[in-house]
Amino acid sequence: MPLACSADPDMGLPPLLMVHGLLVSRRLWEPNKSLAQSFRRIRVDLPAHGDSGSPKSAAAAYPENLVRQLDALRQELGIERWHLCGQSFGAGLVLRYALDLPQHSGALVFTNANAALRHDWPDELKEANANRINALKANGADALRGLPYHPVHARRFPAELRAALTRDADGTDPDGLALLLGEGLPRLSVQHRLQDLRVPAMLINGVKESKFQPIRNWLSRMHPSIGITDLEGGHSVNVDCSAAFDSAVCDFLGKVPL
Numbered sequence: 001m002p003l004a005c006s007a008d009p010d011m012g013l014p015p016l017l018m019v020h021g022l023l024v025s026r027r028l029w030e031p032n033k034s035l036a037q038s039f040r041r042i043r044v045d046l047p048a049h050g051d052s053g054s055p056k057s058a059a060a061a062y063p064e065n066l067v068r069q070l071d072a073l074r075q076e077l078g079i080e081r082w083h084l085c086g087q088s089f090g091a092g093l094v095l096r097y098a099l100d101l102p103q104h105s106g107a108l109v110f111t112n113a114n115a116a117l118r119h120d121w122p123d124e125l126k127e128a129n130a131n132r133i134n135a136l137k138a139n140g141a142d143a144l145r146g147l148p149y150h151p152v153h154a155r156r157f158p159a160e161l162r163a164a165l166t167r168d169a170d171g172t173d174p175d176g177l178a179l180l181l182g183e184g185l186p187r188l189s190v191q192h193r194l195q196d197l198r199v200p201a202m203l204i205n206g207v208k209e210s211k212f213q214p215i216r217n218w219l220s221r222m223h224p225s226i227g228i229t230d231l232e233g234g235h236s237v238n239v240d241c242s243a244a245f246d247s248a249v250c251d252f253l254g255k256v257p258l
Helices: 026-037 063-077 089-100 123-146 159-170 174-187 191-196 210-222 242-253
Strands: 005-007 015-019 040-044 082-086 105-111 201-206 227-231
Touching (some): 015 026, 015 063, 015 089, 026 159, 026 242, 040 063, 063 174, 082 089, 089 105, 089 174, 123 159, 123 174, 201 210, 201 242, 210 227, 227 242
Parallel strands (some): 015 040, 015 082, 082 105, 105 201, 201 227
Antiparallel strands (some): 005 040
């Protein structure tokens, strides 16, 4: 199940893998075009999203197998090492990639990702996730806009980007998304493995997402080697604060040679 991607031409710049979150597409990185001045961007569509195929089994949606797909793309492109950047669900995947494959990882930037750093799942979260999965199975594509993270609800997105991401989200395969929610999301957390992280890493935190701030503060206390840059954005901080996000990415990754 190859992943669809947009890869900049190889002009000798350091390669940068960019992985979006659930119910958007690689179009999420359009506000970050200035990164192309410093990096060769490789922007992928998650399975069941954009132009990528869907997982057909539970195991295909496991995070470790999604990481294998990302690494298969690296090999296909002939890249030995690349920097990593992930948003939301994609943040969990690039964190796991850096842990599983440090030999192919340069430095790592990730954004707000509750599930990637969650210690456990309270019963109310398990119930909410189960209800979303059941709605997708029962109602198919008609259930997509009922999900709280559908971009149609993204009030801070520029209108043109919001419209384009809404069209992409409406085309998400509901069965594939249900597998990612049921099999991928509960297994996404790498909180228990962060002490083994060996590559330089930085969280770019959108401070307006209040529910993530306790996790941000825990990360600061328990893993001070992971840098934190706070920006006045929300969950999609790369969109809300695109110029400041790009500047932070360039400043951080520019210090780590590949």
